[in-house]
Amino acid sequence: MRDQRGPGAGDDPTGEQEHLDGLYRRLDEVRAATRARRDAILATGPGLERDEAGAALDDRLDRLDAAEPALCFGRLDGVDGRVRYIGRVGLRTPEREPLLLDWRAPAARPFYAATPDRPLGLRRRRHLRTRGRAIVGIDDEPLGPGSGGELQGERALRDALAARRTGRLREVPATLQREQDQVVRADPGGVLVVQGGPGTGTTTAALHRAAHLLYTDPVIGRRGVLVVGPSAAFLDYVGQVLPALGETRVVLATVGTLHPGVVGAREASAAERRVKGDLRMADVVARAVRNRQGSDRDVEVVYDGDTHVLGAAAIGAAVAEARRTGLPHNLARRVFRREILAELSWLVVDAGRRLLEDVERGLDDELARFDDLLADRPDEAPPVIEHQGSDVDGLLGAHEREHLERELLADPAVARAVEDLWPLLTPEQLLTDLFADPRRLERAGVPAADRAALALPAGGWSPADVPLLDEAAELLGADPGADAGPAERLRRERIRFARQMLAQADLLGERADEVLPDDRADAEASARPARDLAERAADRTWTFGHVVVDEAQELSPMAWRLLLRRCPSGSMTVTGDPRRGPAHAAASWGEVLRPHAGSDWRVATLTLGYRAPAVIAAALPALEATDPQARPPRPVRTGGTAWRRRVDGDLVGAVVEAAGQELAAGGRVGVIAPERLAPSIGAALAAAHPGTSSGPAVDLRRDAVVLTPEQARGLEVDAVLVVDPGALLADPAGPAALGVALTRATERLGILHPGEAPALLRHVPER
Numbered sequence: 001m002r003d004q005r006g007p008g009a010g011d012d013p014t015g016e017q018e019h020l021d022g023l024y025r026r027l028d029e030v031r032a033a034t035r036a037r038r039d040a041i042l043a044t045g046p047g048l049e050r051d052e053a054g055a056a057l058d059d060r061l062d063r064l065d066a067a068e069p070a071l072c073f074g075r076l077d078g079v080d081g082r083v084r085y086i087g088r089v090g091l092r093t094p095e096r097e098p099l100l101l102d103w104r105a106p107a108a109r110p111f112y113a114a115t116p117d118r119p120l121g122l123r124r125r126r127h128l129r130t131r132g133r134a135i136v137g138i139d140d141e142p143l144g145p146g147s148g149g150e151l152q153g154e155r156a157l158r159d160a161l162a163a164r165r166t167g168r169l170r171e172v173p174a175t176l177q178r179e180q181d182q183v184v185r186a187d188p189g190g191v192l193v194v195q196g197g198p199g200t201g202t203t204t205a206a207l208h209r210a211a212h213l214l215y216t217d218p219v220i221g222r223r224g225v226l227v228v229g230p231s232a233a234f235l236d237y238v239g240q241v242l243p244a245l246g247e248t249r250v251v252l253a254t255v256g257t258l259h260p261g262v263v264g265a266r267e268a269s270a271a272e273r274r275v276k277g278d279l280r281m282a283d284v285v286a287r288a289v290r291n292r293q294g295s296d297r298d299v300e301v302v303y304d305g306d307t308h309v310l311g312a313a314a315i316g317a318a319v320a321e322a323r324r325t326g327l328p329h330n331l332a333r334r335v336f337r338r339e340i341l342a343e344l345s346w347l348v349v350d351a352g353r354r355l356l357e358d359v360e361r362g363l364d365d366e367l368a369r370f371d372d373l374l375a376d377r378p379d380e381a382p383p384v385i386e387h388q389g390s391d392v393d394g395l396l397g398a399h400e401r402e403h404l405e406r407e408l409l410a411d412p413a414v415a416r417a418v419e420d421l422w423p424l425l426t427p428e429q430l431l432t433d434l435f436a437d438p439r440r441l442e443r444a445g446v447p448a449a450d451r452a453a454l455a456l457p458a459g460g461w462s463p464a465d466v467p468l469l470d471e472a473a474e475l476l477g478a479d480p481g482a483d484a485g486p487a488e489r490l491r492r493e494r495i496r497f498a499r500q501m502l503a504q505a506d507l508l509g510e511r512a513d514e515v516l517p518d519d520r521a522d523a524e525a526s527a528r529p530a531r532d533l534a535e536r537a538a539d540r541t542w543t544f545g546h547v548v549v550d551e552a553q554e555l556s557p558m559a560w561r562l563l564l565r566r567c568p569s570g571s572m573t574v575t576g577d578p579r580r581g582p583a584h585a586a587a588s589w590g591e592v593l594r595p596h597a598g599s600d601w602r603v604a605t606l607t608l609g610y611r612a613p614a615v616i617a618a619a620l621p622a623l624e625a626t627d628p629q630a631r632p633p634r635p636v637r638t639g640g641t642a643w644r645r646r647v648d649g650d651l652v653g654a655v656v657e658a659a660g661q662e663l664a665a666g667g668r669v670g671v672i673a674p675e676r677l678a679p680s681i682g683a684a685l686a687a688a689h690p691g692t693s694s695g696p697a698v699d700l701r702r703d704a705v706v707l708t709p710e711q712a713r714g715l716e717v718d719a720v721l722v723v724d725p726g727a728l729l730a731d732p733a734g735p736a737a738l739g740v741a742l743t744r745a746t747e748r749l750g751i752l753h754p755g756e757a758p759a760l761l762r763h764v765p766e767r
């Protein structure tokens with residue numbers, strides 16, 4: 001039996017409002033104290049130390065500010081009479097007595113995990129529903145045999161689901177369900193795949209897991225979390241969840257933005273995605289780098305008017321010496337140059353020696369003649385020959401050799417020849433040269449059939465290029481001689497300092513706890529300067545503590561390789577469904593993950609569905625088309641509507657009219673249309689309803705949005721109109737794309753089809 005109280009149930013008979021007021025007073029005090037400390041530190045005058053400490057306290061303030069809405073949402077009553085309150089942050093009294101437990105603290109776990117059959121020492125679980133700082137409802141769940149249902153905080157959950165969508169995914173620490181909590185608190189090691197039907201809260205669980213790991217795992221807290229999503233629109237949609245949970249140590253990226261300095265914005269063709277995404281490209285890039293090292297032919301170098309021949313064998317020896325260092329190309333280049341210049345100096349000196357020998361031979365002949373002459377005139381004294389210059393027997397001292405090598409390199413023709421043999425390369429240059437030249441592609445081992453997909457297209461880099469650029473960067477290394485420039489030098493200095501400070505924070509865990517009157521893990525975490533994270537993430541050598549990959553079926557094997565480089569510990573949370581991902585056509589997670597994670601991955605399946613069952617039922621045949629085992633999730637809500645309409649005339653006009661009706665019915669409306677139609681629908685809808693957004697930079701917070709199926713991945717709105725499903729199905733990835741499009745509505749789905757409805761949709765009632 002659940003006991004539900006709403007506003008007006010007496011004048012705070014439970015005393016919860018008074019308690020909540022006390023918690024907010026304490027929150028205000030801690031905020032004021034933190035602000036005062038921050039201001040005091042900032043007043044100490046400029047300096048790196050001051051900046052870092054100030055930034056750490058700013059992070060702390062962000063976290064406290066984020067706790068303002070719904071500061072406390074739960075209460076646990078133990079069978080032993082102990083009472084604990086659960087909320088967004090941990091708070092203690094000035095005497096360090098716990099007042100409020102952070103929802104992520106281990107002691108808060110029973111709030112999510114206790115069941116009537118396994119009450120975990122609890123007598124009762126209480127949900128506090130609040131608006132601003134006021135309690136608007138209290139739901140009690142007695143725990144014990146025969147009590148309660150399956151859902152946690154059922155009333156609060158239904159309230160959350162009944163609320164209109166905002167164009168942003170929400171944080172839900174108050175209503176996380178038990179199966180989600182198991183994901184959230186799962187061991188951080190290895191790859192955890194979170195799967196489930198559409199709308200089962202997999203993204204929600206993955207992001208709350210990230211917040212939990214940032215809080216509980218010191219290494220992850222220090223190194224931050226990278227969240228990778230399929231599109232900018234998706235990142236925009238989910239980007240607020242972690243900050244709203246008080247976590248700023250997060251970097252959001254699409255694969256196209258994961259290589260610093262490059263934005264892979266051009267849309268790649270399916271063939272390009274397939275070829276560039278294949279793991280074989282790792283070997284291709286490695287061969288492309290090796291092919292830029294040395295020459296298998298003799299090379300002529302002109303110096304000082306003389307032509308010297310660097311033999312292929314000598315070049316090969318210098319290449320071997322440089323490769324033996326195991327350094328990346330641009331760093332091993334120094335060794336190659338040293339070797340090749342030594343060889344060249346030897347050639348130059350040897351040529352000089354031979355010249356001298358010739359001269360000496362000539363001189364000997366002269367002297368012999370002179371001797372003969374003297375023999376004829378024995379009374380004359382021999383002339384004194386003064387010794388001049390250095391010992392020119394072909395061996396140079398270290399100093400002279402260095403001097404010669406400098407002179408050689410100062411000669412433009414020599415410098416060019418040496419550079420050609422082992423050029424300094426950027427990843428962009430390497431790939432541009434490779435893609436532009438079919439012979440280079442052939443030498444790098446690209447099969448003839450794949451070369452067209454690699455030919456350099458106009459329009460810059462695509463997301464498919466980014467993992468290749470990153471692979472190249474790994475093999476090339478940085479340019480060691482590049483002048484860092486003042487901004488870069490400052491950045492490096494900041495990173496160095498941050499690392500030093502983090503190392504200290506590790507040692508001083510206890511002290512951090514003293515300094516910040518809060519839950520210990522929270523205090524430790526906030527001692528870390530999170531603000532630098534975005535900056536550090538721009539350094540491609542930065543490694544994250546954890547990676548969340550949403551809609552992971554979109555990732556190519558090469559992109560997985562890149563992510564593993566960014567997160568060598570392999571601690572990842574992955575959501576999606578390989579069967580929904582046409583691009584790389586892997587049939588199972590095993591196929592996707594084994595090459596990268598070996599056997600270090602596991603699957604958690606979520607079964608509760610948060611979208612209206614009528615919407616999911618309409619989509620079921622399309623879902624079954626890609627996964628015959630697809631089962632509808634167990635709905636936590638009822639109702640919803642789904643209809644279809646045949647449109648034989650003006651399709652765009654019909655869409656605008658239907659969208660108008662949906663807007664009038666309330667909530668946010670999404671029109672999902674084939675790429676070909678989306679621009680005209682976007683323009684027509686914007687003309688009729690100025691609150692419409694469409695195009696590549698679509699703003700999901702607007703009342704009406706027009707999306708392609710690609711853009712709609714992972715998003716959600718109150719009402720969806722799917723336009724021309726037959727055209728969507730014509731694509732090889734059609735059933736998967738249609739499945740995505742049909743399941744984006746929380747409440748209402750309408751389908752507008754020119755001509756007959758595709759067979760997969762005939763069961764949907766006509767309107």
Ligand SMILES: Nc1ncnc2c1ncn2[C@@H]1O[C@H](COP(=O)(O)OP(=O)(O)OP(=O)(O)O)[C@@H](O)[C@H]1O
Binds near residue numbers: 170176611713716
């Ligand atoms: N425990 C919860 N309490 C309240 N709302 C929840 C909870 N879990 C999920 N939701 C809501 O359910 C909806 C679907 O969640 P989410 O987007 O995480 O699912 P998904 O599995 O990633 O969906 P899809 O893969 O189909 O895009 C969202 O509106 C989310 O806020």
